[in-house]
Structure formats: C-alpha cells, structure tokens
Amino acid sequence: MDKEKYAKLEEGITPKPPLLKNCIKAFLVGGTICLIAQFIALFYMTFFDFTERTASNPTVATMIFISMLLTGFGAYKKVGQIGGAGGAVPITGFGNAVVSAAIEHRSEGFVLGVGGNIFKLAGSVIVFGVFSAFIVALIKTILVKMGVISW
Amino acid sequence: MVMKGLLTFSSTPSILATGVTAGPLEKKSAFQAGFDKMYEDERCGLETNEQGHAKLMEAACMIALSKVDKIPSDTDFLLTGDLVNQMTPSNFFATTVGIPYFGMFSACATSVSSLLLAALLTEAGMSKLAIAGSSSQHNAIERQFRYPIEYGAQKGDTAQWTVTAAGAAAVAPYQQGLPSIERGTVGKAIDMGMTDPLNMGAAMAPAAADTLKRHLTGHGTSASDYDLIMTGDLATVGFSIFKELVKNQGITEFGNFSDAGMEFYGNNPDFMAGASGAGCSAAVYFSDVYQKMKDKEYKKVLLIATGALLSPLSYQQGETIPCIAHAVELTMK
Amino acid sequence: MFSIYITSFIVGGLICVIGQLMFDVAKLTPAHTLCILVVAGSVLDGFGLYEPLIDFAGTGATIPITSFGNSLTHGALAEAEKHGLIGVLTGMFEVTSSGISAAILFGFIASFLFKPKGSL
Numbered sequence: 001m002d003k004e005k006y007a008k009l010e011e012g013i014t015p016k017p018p019l020l021k022n023c024i025k026a027f028l029v030g031g032t033i034c035l036i037a038q039f040i041a042l043f044y045m046t047f048f049d050f051t052e053r054t055a056s057n058p059t060v061a062t063m064i065f066i067s068m069l070l071t072g073f074g075a076y077k078k079v080g081q082i083g084g085a086g087g088a089v090p091i092t093g094f095g096n097a098v099v100s101a102a103i104e105h106r107s108e109g110f111v112l113g114v115g116g117n118i119f120k121l122a123g124s125v126i127v128f129g130v131f132s133a134f135i136v137a138l139i140k141t142i143l144v145k146m147g148v149i150s151w
Numbered sequence: 152m153v154m155k156g157l158l159t160f161s162s163t164p165s166i167l168a169t170g171v172t173a174g175p176l177e178k179k180s181a182f183q184a185g186f187d188k189m190y191e192d193e194r195c196g197l198e199t200n201e202q203g204h205a206k207l208m209e210a211a212c213m214i215a216l217s218k219v220d221k222i223p224s225d226t227d228f229l230l231t232g233d234l235v236n237q238m239t240p241s242n243f244f245a246t247t248v249g250i251p252y253f254g255m256f257s258a259c260a261t262s263v264s265s266l267l268l269a270a271l272l273t274e275a276g277m278s279k280l281a282i283a284g285s286s287s288q289h290n291a292i293e294r295q296f297r298y299p300i301e302y303g304a305q306k307g308d309t310a311q312w313t314v315t316a317a318g319a320a321a322v323a324p325y326q327q328g329l330p331s332i333e334r335g336t337v338g339k340a341i342d343m344g345m346t347d348p349l350n351m352g353a354a355m356a357p358a359a360a361d362t363l364k365r366h367l368t369g370h371g372t373s374a375s376d377y378d379l380i381m382t383g384d385l386a387t388v389g390f391s392i393f394k395e396l397v398k399n400q401g402i403t404e405f406g407n408f409s410d411a412g413m414e415f416y417g418n419n420p421d422f423m424a425g426a427s428g429a430g431c432s433a434a435v436y437f438s439d440v441y442q443k444m445k446d447k448e449y450k451k452v453l454l455i456a457t458g459a460l461l462s463p464l465s466y467q468q469g470e471t472i473p474c475i476a477h478a479v480e481l482t483m484k
Numbered sequence: 485m486f487s488i489y490i491t492s493f494i495v496g497g498l499i500c501v502i503g504q505l506m507f508d509v510a511k512l513t514p515a516h517t518l519c520i521l522v523v524a525g526s527v528l529d530g531f532g533l534y535e536p537l538i539d540f541a542g543t544g545a546t547i548p549i550t551s552f553g554n555s556l557t558h559g560a561l562a563e564a565e566k567h568g569l570i571g572v573l574t575g576m577f578e579v580t581s582s583g584i585s586a587a588i589l590f591g592f593i594a595s596f597l598f599k600p601k602g603s604l
Contacts, residue, residue, distance in 0.1 A: 017507075110595070133557040299600065
C-alpha cells in the first residue's frame, strides 16, 4: 500500500474534530473570560482612579494572576481541554503558557530551568508581535512622512 | 531456519516471573488488579518526574526478581528502556542494580524488543537469568514530546494518554509449567507519511499490520491459531485502521484481536483514544496476559508491541513519523 | 453602559472561535494560531481599526491575544508621531509592558509554589 492510498484510508477512519461543538465551547469559554475581565475593569474604575482606557493594564495583570492560580492548581489544563481556543486565545492563555513552562522547568533550577524556559511557549508570540508591530509602524510612519496618509 | 528478522527459539526460554508497577492515575486501569505495586505519588515520593520514572522501573525489576527468590547479582543481563532523553531513567536505575546492561530503545515497542533480546541471549546459552522490560512516566514523557503538564492545550479524540507504568519480565531457560517464548518477528521501521503527533495510532497501524503479516506467513501460522493477538498502544483510532489493513490480508475474524492501549483505561473518554507509552504494553503483557497464560486461559498468544520512532526535534523539523512493531509469540504447554 | 458586558462577551467569544477554526480546520498548533492572531491585531491597528473595536467591546477586545499586537503597534505609532522613525523602535513596549511583566513575575513566583501534576 502506498502513502497516498494509506492517507485516504486513514482519513476515512480517523474521527474529525466536532467543529460546531468545539466552536460553541470556544465561544462560551472565551466570552466568559472576557466578561470576567470586564467586571474586573469595573472594579478598578469604581474603586481606583482608572478610566475605561487605563483600567486595561491592571485588568490584564489581574487576569494573569488568576491564570497563575488556576495553572498552579491544575485547573487551567481543564479550561484548555474544554474551551480549546477559548482558553488559549485570551491573555489568561498567554499567562498559562508562561506559568506552566516556569513550573515545569523548575526541576532544572531557577536560572537554566525557569529563566531559560519561561518563554518557551509564549516567546514566539512576543517575537511575532514585536516584529509585525515594527513593520506596520514603519510603513505607516513612512507613508505619513510622504504625506500619503495622516496619523 | 534463519531469515529476514524471523526468530524461532527451539529451546523456548521461559518467563519465570514478572513485575508491574504503576502510578496513582492507573487505579482507573481495567488491568489494575494485576499490577504488583501502585504508587500513591506520581513521582514515587521523589523530587523529579525522571527520578520517579527510574524508581518505577527499579521496583518492577525487583518485584520480578523477588518472586523467584533472586537478587540483582544473580542476574546476567538487564535489558530495559524508556522514552526520556537517551533513556536516562533506565540508565540511572541500571546503576543502582549493577546488572550488566543493554539500554533498549524501540519507543513503545521496547517491551517486546527487550523480551526478544533476552530470549536470544538465553537461547544462545549466554544467559541463565535476564530481565527485560520498559517503562513510561506520564509527566516526564509529555513534557518532552508535547507541552508542559499544566499547559492547557486541547487534545482531540485521536490523542492518547501516556501511562505511568513499568513492566519487567525475568527470562530464563525453559522450565515446565511457565509461559515460554517460542517465536518472534523483528519489525521493520515503516513510515507511511503520517505527521500528527496527536494521532500516533494512525502512524503505527501500518507497522503493526506489516509485522503481523510477516509473522504469520514467515512462521506458517494463521491468526485463528492464537487465543489472543494483542497489539501495543494503537488505541481506538489506530486499532480500527489496523483491522482495516489486516482485512486486506484476508483476515476477517477479529474475536481474538485486542489492543493494550485501547483496553488500558476501559472506555473512559477522559483518556481520549486510549493509553500509550512504553509502560503501556509492558504493564498489560506482563500482568494480565502473563497471568492468564499461567492460568492456562490462553495457550498461545501473539504480542505485537508498537512504537512511534519520532523525536520532538524530528517533528518540529517537519519530518514524518516512522514507526515499528515487534512481535513475540508466547506459548503455555 | 451595560451593553459593554454583552459586546465584550460576544466579541471576545468570536475572536476565540476564529482561533478554534485555525486549530480544527487549518490544523495549526496553538503557537502558530496565537502568532497569527497577534500579527492580525498589529495589522488591524495599522489601519486604525483596533481602537474602535476596544471602544465597542471593552475587554472583549483587550483580553484576546490580538490586543497584544495592537498595543505593540499602538505604542510604536504613538512614539513615531512624536519622534519620527526612531520612535518606532522605542515605543513598542510603552503600552504592553504590564502583560509581559505580570506574566514573568507571576510565572517566576509560581515556580516556587507549584509542581506539575499529571492529573486529568
């Protein structure tokens, strides 16, 4: 049996991911995480001197703190298993990627283990975020300087 | 007759005793009643996963030896392996027992490859007592091959759960009234172009089907001759594909077919398609299957352990997943 | 005022659905998916589209990882406006620093407190 024929056979038998069910779960889990964050933002706006815009920073930090607790107590992997992208895409998923790597590599010490591996999963997000931000901002700045568009 | 990876052991070396250890989650296993020791702690009370991994294998080995009133210094060969970097857990455990040691690697097929080598050494008259075995520890394997344990990656229905378990078998020259090793078939590394490391069963099924075919035609037996034909860790998806491939070989009756990975956790959907890991087939073969042979429930079984020969590096470099399956035929006279 | 809770839930949920489609249909790994979403957020801000989304959906737009790309670009653009091309380099982490510093801090603290557990 050649590879193509086998791939066809395999495709016929391997179950497909339940797309609709997964999407609904991702929607509900992701939406709920964002909604919780909205209440945390309300808390910072009500009890501290934050505006709707500036509340975003402490809200993000708080969400990452919650993510740390859930990750440490073994609950975030359940959120990810149920929610799929609903658990991975919010900033709590970024926190989970950082915290889980830190916990995992503690056995290799704080410098080589935790320090060296903390961005093992989340690092690529930072790299691509920074690189694309650079390119986008560079293009826009040049276009503004040339007078094609304005800020 | 010597040919193309087909082994016939005319002296039929016997498996004197076995030892199986497992972790806390394996209490959910359908085979747990047959396990000799189950740890309450996934690291066996030690500091790191890898130390716990080594302890698991050591305990299985010592249990197998103690059942025949032997100690490590009575043993001629130690043939064990696992999946962690250069099989360090097995290497570290080998330093504690001090038995002349061959590290074995056939991924999750190591249970059978080590048993075959033990049988070869015994057949050649160079070993009076050899320990064969393999093990896996969930955390240590997952962190190496996939993600940190606490990372919330979604696993689909095709994914498998790496077991925390170890199995060891003490192999010696033939003794009456014990399961003995009659034949074997060394697998070929087969790559059918599968790339998904969360669907290992589909990658391994062709290797299992190939080894089964070579064993049956090479040794002149047929599938119905066996009370049990058990593959290693194909799990539900891989086993369905395996059956489909075997149908093309003209086998239509699957009543005596089974898969250790598929059966390991019963039908518990929490474990997705089933169990995997080098400890999976070893734990089932050396507990349930061995015991049922001793009880003469099975007289003739064919065990086909399956292994995926990938590494995190090869996967990230976009390589496909080569796989292997080794077969051993045990009989109870 | 209360509508922000509804839009947050819906927009945040929908961004996650896009991520799920990238998992299941495009067969991308979580890392690839998140990188693409970050780049998407960054590009959207280049067209000036992400800030209106934040006004509309609040945390529904600031909590998904797309927001990270947006704020990197936003910081770079804000500095570029003041200092020209040099600002593109220096402004990037102006806005996003809280997410990254929180992740590093809490990740490091967690490594003291927790051990991985191979439970279900």
